[in-house]
Amino acid sequence: MATPQPTSGDPAAPFEPVGVDFRSVSPRLVTARLVSGAVSVVVPVVVGAVLALVFSPWWWILAGVPAAIFAATAVVVPRQVRALGYAERDDDLLVRKGVLFRSLVVVPYGRMQYVDVEAGPLDRRLGIAKVQLHTAAAATDAVIPGLPPAEAERLRDRLSARGEARLAGL
């Protein structure tokens, strides 16, 4: 992804704020996403293949469609993971994501109500964790997946400390 200069009329302008360096997340997130995707696909594929071999080749559809979707996902996921980024500024946290549908969320530290750190069994094995910020607005979609646990912990502590320092009512 190129980093063009933010000028008016440049479609990427809102996503490349001046003077902000986004940190990317761990590439292990690709593995995590692909593994969980594969697990959900494996049952229909196996069942479809067995039925196709035993009964009629039409059953290949049942196996083929999920497999094709999975193949497409496998192409997109690495790009999605590369597009994920976050940046800590003095007063707010920026979270950027998306390839086709891009978004950038700005969460002021003073607005944070709490911070969640989550890691499932697969995530733990791969050594990644997910940090989620919550404000009083349910729409705030500030999730940073795929952080190394140490970084997740550091971020959590830092966000809490900054949130406390800047906390304002609602």
Place this chain on the structure above:
Amino acid sequence: MSAADPTPHGAPPTGATGADAPAGDLAWQRMHPVTPFVRGWSVILVAIAFIGHQTLDQLEAVGGAAAAVSQVSGLWWKVALAVVLLLALVFGYAALAWRMTAYAVDDDAVHLRKGVLFRQQRHARLDRLQAVDIRQPLLARLGGLAELTLEVAGGSGSGVAIGFLREQDARRLRADLLARAAGVKARRTGTPAPAADAAAVRPDAGPATGAAAPVDGVPAADGVALVDGVPAAGVAGRASAGRPADGGLDEVDEAPEEQVYEVPAGRLVHSLLRSPALWVVALGLVGVVVAVALTRNFGILVSAAPAVLGGGGYLFQRFAGEFGFRAALSPDGIRLRHGLLETRAQTIPPGRVQAVSLTQGPLWRGPDWWRVKVNVAGYATGENTESQNVLLPVGPRAEALTALWLVLPDLGTEDPLRLLDEGLTGTDPHGQFTVAPRRSRWLDPVAWRRNGFAVTDRALLLRSGRVVRRLVLVPHERTQSLAVAQGPWQRRLAVATFTVHSTAGPVAPAVAHLDAGDAGRLLEEQARRARTARATAGPERWMEQRAQVAEANRADGEPAEAAAPGSAPGLPGGGEERG
């Protein structure tokens, strides 16, 4: 009903019928003893109906006329016994639940404990108070009871419902809570105030003080009031003449209030006649009748009934929920009263409104009517609560602007009326609004001229919609988080959608298809503005600052009233001490 006499709730503890075991120094109070009946009457009715139905079924099962009268009479015995047992069980449980439910108020929080098997104790901090509602369902209203609900911004279900109480007790408690939340601490004297006395003092406290102030302060009809600050002076003058100035508060008076507008029933009905929902329902009915007439198949009637009933129900709820809508302004914030069968009196303290929207459907254009809705943290959205988030159900533009003024008394711009007019109806790309570029017409061919934003010192204005016009305002200090988003088509046209995240509610501030550069700059600037606005925002305890001002003035030898006009305290919007 019961031997226990209800305590004068909200009054100092009498010890007579107080709590069983006061934990710490909290004075636990009980609800009114008939609470379970008011809450559970529908359950009881359903239970009785169910048993009745079962009995009939059994009778039928016993069948045949010849099936012996003795059997039937035997059955009646059983049924009567079952009903008595059930009632005893229900009432026993209700009595137990009532005994286990109690509330207490101290200077910082409201405590509520309840539950028989699963004990729950809830503790709501008063400085987090977002709104106080007094709700009176029909049955409670007939019995002079009311339920008080405190919203404390913890998401849905985090509110504290105290009820049912006698109506005047609920009002007393509300005044007490608001005074504490405002930072005007009620002095707790050891002597209990007799309930009768309190009831006598109470009702005329508001109007009496209210009458003292001239009505000229009412912003009423002309939106000019937005600019000149006259109403501000009127209200504020009374505000300081009211509570904070007279120091010691033996009895917490309800803050005086001044009615700002009301919605006549005629206009409400007329507005519903002009709402699309009614036309959908009417057309649906006509369609059903025609279909039935043509096909002679009455089954259609049955299958269409739920949809028609649903539409009719929605219309009735709007009518019943917004009937007799009155808005008033008091130092404790905005007061709203409405309801036909179930009435609700809401108090939204200053600075608690997170976002406001003004909308106008196509059929409301003729009379130039607008509907004003607000987001308040803690007001859950869902069925039955639609009217809770309404600031003005329907009103002419001037009234809508007055409603807006209740929330944002100072828009932070030189010519607010022109700006607002442009926001409400404007389509001009060269005005004070920064609008979406012409190329965005491919994505939004109808309304692209309306998509735009404007920024003042105090708020962000987002306008959109051509068929349904909409203007959303978010005070800078109420911004939660911000976002820009861009889909593939938007990317091709170099436009982006800008969103402000607000607390849960009917208002979702966003503007689509802005120029990508504009959206990026807006994101950046808005983050900065929100930050500075937060730093200077008014205190959570909205009276504290005013009390300090009054103190300072008294020290200077000036009358307390002089504190008011300039800084206009007492105005909602949490904007004290900002010029």
